[in-house]
Amino acid sequence: MKKIFLFMLLCVASACAAGEVAVLTETPVAEFALPDGKVLKNAFVWRRNSEGLMIVHDDGQEFLNFKLLPADWRSAYGLDPSEAPANGKVERRHDQYLIYPILMKLKGLSPESYSFYTSKRYKGDADNLLLSGCALQSLLDENFSKALRLNEIVAERFPDDGRLELKDLFSVCERCKGEGIRTFACKACSGSGKCEKCGGKGTRAAALNDELVHCTFCRGSGKCPKCGGSGEQIVQCHECKGRGKILEQDKVNAQLAILVEELNAFQKAQ
Ligand SMILES: [Zn+2]
Ligand SMILES: [Zn+2]
Ligand SMILES: [Zn+2]
Structure with a gap:
């Protein structure tokens, strides 16, 4: 305890000597x-x-x-100086939609904004922007179910403003033409569909006496056991991970940048 107190004293002293507090951001x-x-x-x-x-x-x-920042640092970083660091807890708004971890990742969101939107000072009036921004970030994180859920909440709570058209942010996967799967010639039969051991006859000559015996490889069916006789091998499309569509990251980032700008502006206006 003594140690912490001493540390805080030192903090205050050095900050006073340094004068104005420089706010560090994502820019080095x-x-x-x-x-x-x-x-x-x-x-x-x-x-x-x-x-x-x-x-x-x-x-x-x-x-x-x-918690360990001196008062002037706290205000420089947009933290409420009156939220006494001594009690160790900043009054946080309840994370109703579980978006704080997502909010943390929003590129360009100022520290002041993050602090504001997660504090009790924020009353939810910019939730449209906040939830939409988090929906877009969820798309970038490939958490599509979260993106859909957040977008539904926006549509429900703000019917006039309308939700984001998430489907417009995807394009058809060119690799699989939107099928999500790709078809190749079966490697085992080179696409013929015939059993490679008996050539499709279902029988083959025995090793010793040339007598025709039942082909055990295809169980007498004559069909390639790998592809079941179709001659095709179906695999999930790697490009789109089987979804048939591809997220257009540039579009998402552009929309997100606008929302983040609005969120920062809304916070500044408080
Ligand atoms: Zn694909
Ligand atoms: Zn085959
Ligand atoms: Zn066979």
Whole structure:
């Protein structure tokens, strides 16, 4: 306990000496000084969560714990300075739609926005943007069921604004023409469909006396046992993972960038 207190004192002292607090973002900076004076080279925010920021720098990683930040750092990072760090808990809004982990990944969402939208100060009035943004991010994460669910919630709660047309964000897979499967000639029979051991006759000459015997390989059917006589081998399309369609990432990213911009603007207007 004593140690923590001392550490916090030091934090405050160094921050005061440093004057204005520089806010680190996803864009790397050559030098970034922590509250304790330690300088990180080529630092940037790699990910953020409700507890703090994970910073990546030349010598590794550093977790900047919000709880341990001095007051001016807290306000610089958009955290409510009145939410006393001493009690160790920031008042979080209930994550009703389980989107906070998704929100954390939204490219370009400011730390202030993340902090605002997950705090009790936010009353849900931008949920249309928030849920739509998380639906798009879920598409990028290939969590399609989550994307659909979030989009349904938007449609239900905001019938006038309309939901995203998720299907417009996919194109038909050219590799499989939208089938999700691809057909190749069977390797065992080279596409003939005939049993390779008996040539399709169902019988073959015995090794010793040339007598015709039942072909055990195809059980006398004459059909290739690998493909059942179709001569085809059907495999799932690798390109689209069997979905028949491909997510158009550029389109998704473009729409997401607009939503994130609106989310940041909404937060600033508060
Ligand atoms: Zn395909
Ligand atoms: Zn075959
Ligand atoms: Zn055979």
